[in-house]
Each structure stands twice: as C-alpha cells, then as structure tokens.
C-alpha cells in the first residue's frame with residue numbers, strides 16, 4: 001500500500017538529549033523483564049506529553065467510598081484535580097452507599113464524575129474484595145467506548161505532586177511503600193496453598209499495593225476478572241486471603257508481569273519516614289484510625 005495514512009508525526013519540540021548513563025544509580029529503574037520502574041529523574045515529561053497529548057485519550061478512575069470512607073473524598077478529589085493527569089480527560093467513577101454525602105468539588109475542564117450507588121456492607125474486608133467484581137462490570141457495561149486507560153485507586157489517599165502520563169502503560173502496578181527493598185520471604189503474600197492467591201516463599205518479584213491498579217481497559221479487565229474468579233473459588237472453599245484482593249493481585253502480577261511499575265513515589269504512606277531515594281511523594285495513604293472508620297474490627 002502506498003502512502004501510509006497512519007503515519008502522523010507529533011509536533012516538533014525542544015528537549016534534552018537522552019543520557020547514555022543511568023540517571024538514578026541509587027535505585028533499580030528496570031525490572032528483570034525490562035519493564036520500566038518509574039522514578040523521579042528517569043523520564044522527560046515534555047517528550048511523554050508530546051506522545052500522549054495527540055492521542056486524545058480518556059483516563060477512567062475508579063474509587064470506592066463506602067460508609068465512613070466518604071470523609072476521604074474531598075481531599076482525594078481536590079488533590080487529584082491539582083496533580084493527577086492534569087491536561088488529560090479524566091472520568092471519575094465513584095462507588096458509594098452514601099451519595100448524599102459526596103462533597104461538591106469543582107472539576108477542571110474535560111473532567112467529570114459519575115456517582116454509582118452501591119450496596120452497604122458491614123465488613124471492610126468484603127468492601128475491599130468486592131471492588132474487583134464491580135470494576136469488572138463497570139468496564140463491561142460502560143467503559144468500552146468511553147475510556148482508553150483506567151486507574152483503580154484507594155480513596156484514603158491524597159496527591160501531593162505530579163502524577164501524569166509517565167504512569168500510563170498496558171498493565172501498571174505500584175510498589176508498596178512498606179515492602180520496597182525487603183526480602184521476598186517477608187512479603188505478606190498469601191502463604192496457604194489452599195488459597196488461589198498462594199505464592200510459595202521462594203517466589204515473588206515485588207510486593208505490589210492493592211491501592212493502585214492501572215493500564216489499558218482490556219488488560220485491566222482481564223486482571224479484575226481473573227482476580228474475581230479466584231476470589232470466588234476461595235469463597236467457595238471458605239478461605240479469605242491474608243490481604244484480600246491485594247493478595248490475589250500479587251499472584252496475578254507474578255504470572256502476568258506488569259509492563260510498567262510505579263515506584264513507591266506513587267504509593268507512599270504518611271506514616272513512613274522518607275529515605276533518600278524518595279525525591280518526591282506523588283500520592284500517599286493518609287493517616288486513618290482503622291477502628292474508627294471501618295464498619296468492623
């Protein structure tokens with residue numbers, strides 16, 4: 001075929017020449033399967049935005065706020081508006097059993113929020129677990145023609161600095177702040193062979209946080225569907241994995257490697273002191289009193 005009409009060049013931009021050495025020798029910036037680990041100083045945002053801006057993408061965000069967790073919404077949404085995917089189309093899908101308590105937050109241009117009324121639950125483990133199934137249904141019913149990428153995020157978190165298109169990829173996981181740099185034997189994977197989330201002591205790459213799942217719609221759909229099916233098997237066998245869907249997510253990522261890994265900059269914890277490798281905190285879990293906010297111990 002003559003004349004390739006698919007060939008479109010992005011606008012010409014000025015940017016620095018790529019370095020031939022590693023800009024972050026203090027941390028690993030690549031997994032053994034050659035997926036980038038995103039750290040401050042490893043990417044040039046001008047180059048990345050120049051690629052994604054012209055693709056006219058929409059990013060869906062799922063967030064769950066059931067029971068008293070609605071109190072985290074204001075900070076979550078307001079800080080996301082300041083830092084998360086600024087300049088891109090973002091559609092928040094908010095699952096809640098308290099639609100009347102959703103705060104009014106002014107959204108930027110090209111950004112919208114849909115509230116989805118969800119059944120109440122009296123077990124926090126159940127709430128956390130059921131997210132997989134609800135995301136699966138949402139993707140099937142509503143998102144196929146609506147969004148290109150999706151991020152599934154925890155509501156008890158807040159954005160503090162830029163989180164943009166450098167985080168986009170086919171299948172994206174984030175390194176849990178507390179387990180970065182610890183040995184795999186210490187990871188809180190599910191260790192009972194009776195569970196579908198079982199990972200033996202001598203296996204495991206990283207410990208991924210359940211608070212961040214991202215990627216292209218179809219890849220995330222496969223992930224949440226698989227985890228939901230594994231959770232169903234566990235339920236039938238009367239076993240609940242150590243860290244609910246986070247355990248199943250870790251099992252999934254072990255055998256379906258993420259194509260991009262977000263450093264703990266994207267999943268920090270307000271309770272944790274900052275080591276020197278942490279040049280920036282982009283998002284962090286806020287301090288919460290579990291006994292007070294959760295419906296059950």
Ligand code: UD2
Pocket residue numbers: 063064065066067068069124125127128153154155156176208209210211212243244245246267285293294295
């Ligand atoms: C960890 C994970 C979390 C999840 C959980 C599994 C991180 C930083 N956190 O957090 O993602 O895998 O373990 O047990 O990776 N929720 C409500 N109402 C409730 C309870 C929970 O809306 O009453 C929702 C809410 O969106 C919250 C999420 O479920 O962000 C996870 O619950 P959590 O934050 O209490 O779980 P946590 O802190 O143990």
